[in-house]
Amino acid sequence: MHASENAPLAPDWLELPSDTAALDEGVWPVTARRNGSGELELGGVAASELLAAHGSPLYVIDEQDARGRATETLAAFTDAFGAIGAEVELHYASKALVTIDIARWMAESGIGLDVASGGELEVALAAGIDPAKIGMHGNNKSRAELERAVSAGVGCIIIDSLGEIELLADVAASLGRVQRVMVRINVGIHASTHDYLATSHEDQKFGLTREAALDAVASIRASASLELLGLHSHIGSSIYESEGFGAAAARLMMLRAQLLADGPVPEVNLGGGFGINYLPSDQAPDIRELARGIAAEVQRVCEETASSVPRFVFEPGRSIVGPAGVTLYTVGSTKTVTVPGESGGERDYIAVDGGMSDNIRPALYGADYCVRLANRVSDAAPRLVRVVGKHCESGDIVVNHDYLPGDVTVGDLLAVPATGAYGWSMASNYNYLERPAIAAVRDGVARVLVRRVTIEDLLAYDAAWNGKASS
Structure with a gap:
């Protein structure tokens, strides 16, 4: 009733x-x-x-539930993308919930960490997480945060604005490092979620448009202290439909195919935002079906553009700990x-x-x-x-x-x-x-x-x- x-x-x-x-x-x-x-x-x-x-x-x-979901998610994406000849790495989205112990649970499950501030980075480092398995986000990273990330050996810093390129290049050069980076791109996919949670439409604070991304990649490739690792997209949070991820993957892969003409683009990061059940009436996506659907779309676009299959990174958070x-x-x-x-x-x-x-x-x-x-x-x-x-x-x-x-x-x-x-x-x-x-x-x-x-x-x-x- x-x-x-x-x-x-x-x-x-x-x-x-x-x-x-x-x-x-x-x-x-x-x-x-x-x-x-x-x-x-x-x-x-x-x-x-x-x-x-x-x-x-x-x-x-x-703890059993959180560890189990981490292991299941890693297996789901490893299997789905392994079937199309692609490697996968997962970074747990610290913003969902991070403590030193939870960070260690993720590492013990084979998952790296995604951090979005200097504070989250310090928790990850305090937990003993391998810095090479840490990705750092943020639309307004301070010089101090970037210096800490570069000196710690963070594996990837995600570029969120054109101005950040010059700042990060200077930081890396002053520390005698070559820092690997990704460029966050607004692919124009409007996720079926609350406006505050949708992070890939054009009129908001995160990322770069496709046109600005082309300029960003050119600047990175021209820098002696930066190395282009790949492209990043995050279409939102608490998303229940898999179609949005497939569409975002297609647009990102099309851009990658264009960029390959002038140099390597070894990785693509499709973010996270997988929804969960809050109510018995909710229908959250099955993680294995979701992974297979995204992998199938990636394979299709690679075949259409005659481009190689890159290495992939995903950033689940809510779906593991929620x-x-x-x-x-x-x-x-x-x-x-x-x-x-x-x-x-x-x-x-x-x-x-x-x-x-x-x-x-x-x-x-x-x-x-x-x-x-x-x-x-x-x-x-x-x-x-x-x-x-x-x-x-x-x-x-x-x-x-x-x-x-x-x-x-x-x-x-x-x-x-x-x-x-x-x-x-x-x-x-x-x-x-x-x-x-x-x-x-x-x-x-x-x-x-x-x-x-x-x-x-x-x-x-x-x-x-x-x-x-x-x-």
């Missing part, structure tokens, strides 16, 4: 659940289950145990709101101890998530709910629409899945809320990856604080 038949305020895509305790395997981490008491377990650790040890709210990362993450909250208050009018109805507002400070995506992008009661199961009838945070904003919404048992009350625990990507990495301390810790779970053991940022930590930044409360 569609939820709107039961609750007028529910969207058409929301199904009325037959079991409010069910955990959809397409949304939850691989180890998520209900134990004998009905409590949610992640990696063999109960939700209540996690919050008792590490505080609420809490980001939880299923489904591995769950955020746990504690319910602080509940209220029922009745909306008047012909299409009116009732909705329960469930307020938790976090909100837009630990997951800005619903407020920023209108992103939808789902929610489950975590500390118990209930046979109470399902009620339409909106899970909200405790910030001074009406848009402070964690889950816009879902069903929970009608007896959810103060002190209950809630779990929101698919929060591994961009929750912690985009978090803030708005309203001076503490920033949640990140705990990794595996084989019945939980350990802290990043500790909680406490009120005392925040006060320590205030130059007027004397280390104690005033009387």
